[in-house]
Amino acid sequence: MSIMGTVLLLATESEGGFGLNFDILETNIVNLAILLGILFYFGQKVLTNTLSERSSNIEKxxxxxxxxAKEAAIALSEVQQKLTQAQAExxxxxxxxxxxxxASREAILAQATEDVQRLQETAARDLDTERDRAIAQLRQQVVAMSLQKVESELQAGVAEDTQQKLIDSSIALLGG
Known part of the structure; x- marks a missing residue:
């Protein structure tokens, strides 16, 4: 059976089943056609306006x-440039x-070297001073001991020839 035969079979079925009704007045096909025409005629403008508005909104x-996106790319470029500058800085x-x-390390080391040298010089001066003081003290002791010995010998009496040698040596020392 063909498709047309099936449609006719459905159309002839009249009792409570499904079928096609070809009565134009009963089915309101004319009304539907007029309604579809009006909708097509006026709806086309509304639909065109809506679609063009939507299209312009999409384009916008x-x-x-x-x-x-361009502004973001420019901002990104600027930020990257600033980042590069910040990294360089x-x-x-x-x-x-x-x-x-x-420089600070070298200055501190130089200052420390100067301080050590100054301390060494101070220590050397102090050592020299102490040595000179010790030598002076020893000399004083030697002189004191010599004077005591001379005094004791003078009290014991000096021989004539020793007195003469002492006077001669004293005159020689004085440049006479």
Missing amino acids: TIVEAETK AQRIIQTAENNAK
Whole structure:
């Protein structure tokens, strides 16, 4: 059976089943056709306006998105440039800090060397002073002992020839 035969079979079925009704007045096909025509005629303008409005909104949104994307790309470029500059500045600061640290270290070492040298010189002067004082004290003791010995010998009496030698040596010392 063909499709047309099936449609006719359904159309002839009249008792409570499904079928096609070809009565134009009863089915309101004319009314439906007029309604569809009016909807098509007036709906076309509304649909066209709605679609064109929607299309323009979409285009506007796309343009805004592209503009924002360009602005974001520019901002990203600027931020990357600032980041590069900040990294360069950080490197410069680190280098300066390292140089300052080296200079400070060298200055501290030089000062420490000067302090050690000054302490050594002070210690050497103190040692020399103590040695000179000890020598002076020893001389005083030797002189005191010599004077005591001379006094004791003088009290015991000096021989004539010893007195003469002493006087001669004293005159020789005086340049006479």
